[in-house]
Amino acid sequence: MDIDRDLLLLMLRRMWMIRNFELKVMEVHSAGEFAGGAHPYIGEEAVAVGACAALEDTDYIAGNHRSHGHPIAKGGRVDKAMAELYGRTDGYCKGKGGSMHLADYSIGILGESGILGSSVPVAVGAALAASIKGEKFVSLAFFGDGASNQGALHESMNLASVWSLPIIFICENNQYAVTTSYAETVAVEHVSDRASAYNMPGILVDGQDAIAMYEATAAAVSRARAGDGPSLIEGLTYRFEEHSLGLGRVRRGEYRTQEEIDTWRKRDPLDILEQNIIAQGVATREECDDINAETAEEVEKATEFARNSPFPEPSDLFDDMWADPIAFP
Amino acid sequence: MAQTVFIEAINQAIIEEMRRDENVFMMGEDIRRSVYGATANLLSEFGEKRVLDTPLSENGFFGAAIGASLVGMRPIVETLTSFMWVGMDQLISQAAKMRYMFGGQATLPVVYRASMFYGGGSAAHHSDRSYPMFMNMPGIKIIVPSNPADMKGLLKSAVRDNDPCIVFEDGTLAGMRGEVPENEDLPENELVVPFGQAQMVREGTDCTIVGVAGGVNIAASVSDQLAQEGISVEVIDPRTLVPLDKKMILSSVEKTGRLVITDPAHKVCSAASEIASIVAEEGFWSLQAPIQKVASEQVHIPYTPALEPHVYPDVEKVTAAVRRTLES
Ligand SMILES: Cc1ncc(C[n+]2csc(CCOP(=O)(O)OP(=O)(O)O)c2C)c(N)n1
Numbered sequence A: 001m002d003i004d005r006d007l008l009l010l011m012l013r014r015m016w017m018i019r020n021f022e023l024k025v026m027e028v029h030s031a032g033e034f035a036g037g038a039h040p041y042i043g044e045e046a047v048a049v050g051a052c053a054a055l056e057d058t059d060y061i062a063g064n065h066r067s068h069g070h071p072i073a074k075g076g077r078v079d080k081a082m083a084e085l086y087g088r089t090d091g092y093c094k095g096k097g098g099s100m101h102l103a104d105y106s107i108g109i110l111g112e113s114g115i116l117g118s119s120v121p122v123a124v125g126a127a128l129a130a131s132i133k134g135e136k137f138v139s140l141a142f143f144g145d146g147a148s149n150q151g152a153l154h155e156s157m158n159l160a161s162v163w164s165l166p167i168i169f170i171c172e173n174n175q176y177a178v179t180t181s182y183a184e185t186v187a188v189e190h191v192s193d194r195a196s197a198y199n200m201p202g203i204l205v206d207g208q209d210a211i212a213m214y215e216a217t218a219a220a221v222s223r224a225r226a227g228d229g230p231s232l233i234e235g236l237t238y239r240f241e242e243h244s245l246g247l248g249r250v251r252r253g254e255y256r257t258q259e260e261i262d263t264w265r266k267r268d269p270l271d272i273l274e275q276n277i278i279a280q281g282v283a284t285r286e287e288c289d290d291i292n293a294e295t296a297e298e299v300e301k302a303t304e305f306a307r308n309s310p311f312p313e314p315s316d317l318f319d320d321m322w323a324d325p326i327a328f329p
Numbered sequence B: 001m002a003q004t005v006f007i008e009a010i011n012q013a014i015i016e017e018m019r020r021d022e023n024v025f026m027m028g029e030d031i032r033r034s035v036y037g038a039t040a041n042l043l044s045e046f047g048e049k050r051v052l053d054t055p056l057s058e059n060g061f062f063g064a065a066i067g068a069s070l071v072g073m074r075p076i077v078e079t080l081t082s083f084m085w086v087g088m089d090q091l092i093s094q095a096a097k098m099r100y101m102f103g104g105q106a107t108l109p110v111v112y113r114a115s116m117f118y119g120g121g122s123a124a125h126h127s128d129r130s131y132p133m134f135m136n137m138p139g140i141k142i143i144v145p146s147n148p149a150d151m152k153g154l155l156k157s158a159v160r161d162n163d164p165c166i167v168f169e170d171g172t173l174a175g176m177r178g179e180v181p182e183n184e185d186l187p188e189n190e191l192v193v194p195f196g197q198a199q200m201v202r203e204g205t206d207c208t209i210v211g212v213a214g215g216v217n218i219a220a221s222v223s224d225q226l227a228q229e230g231i232s233v234e235v236i237d238p239r240t241l242v243p244l245d246k247k248m249i250l251s252s253v254e255k256t257g258r259l260v261i262t263d264p265a266h267k268v269c270s271a272a273s274e275i276a277s278i279v280a281e282e283g284f285w286s287l288q289a290p291i292q293k294v295a296s297e298q299v300h301i302p303y304t305p306a307l308e309p310h311v312y313p314d315v316e317k318v319t320a321a322v323r324r325t326l327e328s
């Protein structure tokens, strides 16, 4: 597949944006600038960025607790995302959602769920609307290898298949759910093997390779738009950091070997995409470095924006509870 | 007596019960590496067969615990209140209803330990205080410890109880230190706190506060502060909501004539609502002032620290409620 030069550079920019965002989040979190937890997406950037590069603004996504990468990959704003982590009024959810619950309805981000598997049926519903109304938009659900064991996933895949809905199920298989390994909890070798049980294509992709993720998703999107139903794509990947910020202090014992972590860190999705881009003559080393620096700068500005944004007032507590407010609070 | 942290008290109870009865086993997510802190050292002592890390499939493993309990095991399941929604079908359709529906043939000695992590910026998906919803459903015993000693003693009772129990572990207490008696200092050589027996935390004559879970400490602080003004506030900790020791509450209100209830759950149909309605029905003639419920506002838990604290009961709100009862 021939990929447009601009699209490749957009993917690289979004991946650097996520990387730099997460690095900043880790820095300011350890400095105590905000209190809630956060789940870094470092190492997995190619999965969301490759997948979302195959979508339009009018398509929908829904995701999970590891939530910063998905909105940025879909073209979301880092200033509003950062302000949300700081619990400020200019945040995506006016400070009400925090790190695990970013959403931007203006570009089809239906929201990230802290409850595992819980947003997947919701994504199916968006695809159902497209099917009922005969419209061309598609829906995409991100979930982890751990969440792939939730009943909601299996119910969703069957439903999407029998109704031939335009949805792409994207499993981010980073091989662990907190400290529990894939092998201990999933009965099949690959999550994508499960697709056959729901009579849909199951595609295993190198999740460190953004181009491969893009190509697989673009094919699934075409299929969905043509009315041929859902697909399940598994991006095999690895989280380079701890499950969540602060977890390393509380858990007992190791669950991944240093050797395994080092091996995966050598397959950094940013290196892989940059090498490809440079080899194809799409951009030079320097141009890639500029993209890194520009996104770091944008994240820096976003952090200042977040710090300067006001906190909500106590009187804002009940705002947004109802679409049609009722008399009793 | 030893000073013990709340979370360690949980760990002690589990270990003692697993040593006592080989039918007791634990299952949950990431318990082998004790991600939530209460299951440390279980794997090394009891091995993989009795310490099970589950897939992320709450409805599946909540139900598997029920099935195991039906045929003679005594499972302890670790989860969070907020993950219980995923397993509601098993908790309600099976755990709560089986025994009655099958004419008493089924016995379900299963314990769900549900942590409630509210108050720390966890937002709406991770901050549920859901015990009142289960009070509405007959068939499940509901335990709400407020200190390390009760935590230990009530959890041990839950493991021995022959009905489904949910132990709601208040996360705001996880680091709380308190005195837990050493086993050798106890008459039966162990700490077992029976269900349905409330505890008198402070004695008083002017007003009664019933506190639920983390609400007990708030009530005790209010009582201590108001004592300096010469206001005498009695504090009662019901310890279990099902069964509920209404006798102690009613006789306290008979003495004080005033009732405030502080409950971290949402205010509508809360534990506070139920206690208020019992006193309104059965203790009405003792009351000298309207009953005051101080519970969480009827809104989801916002992430931002600028709003979250405003949702919950606190010392200030409870103090104001006590003063309102004294005005009449
Ligand atoms: C229903 C539910 N159960 C448990 C949790 C606690 N929890 C949060 S993240 C996580 C692991 C998720 O693993 P996976 O789906 O593979 O996503 P990853 O964190 O690896 O990206 C767990 C168990 C939860 N949030 N929701």
Ligand SMILES: [Mg+2]
Residues within 6 Å of the ligand: A144, A145, A146, A172, A173, A174, A175, A176, A177, A178
């Ligand atoms: Mg995972």
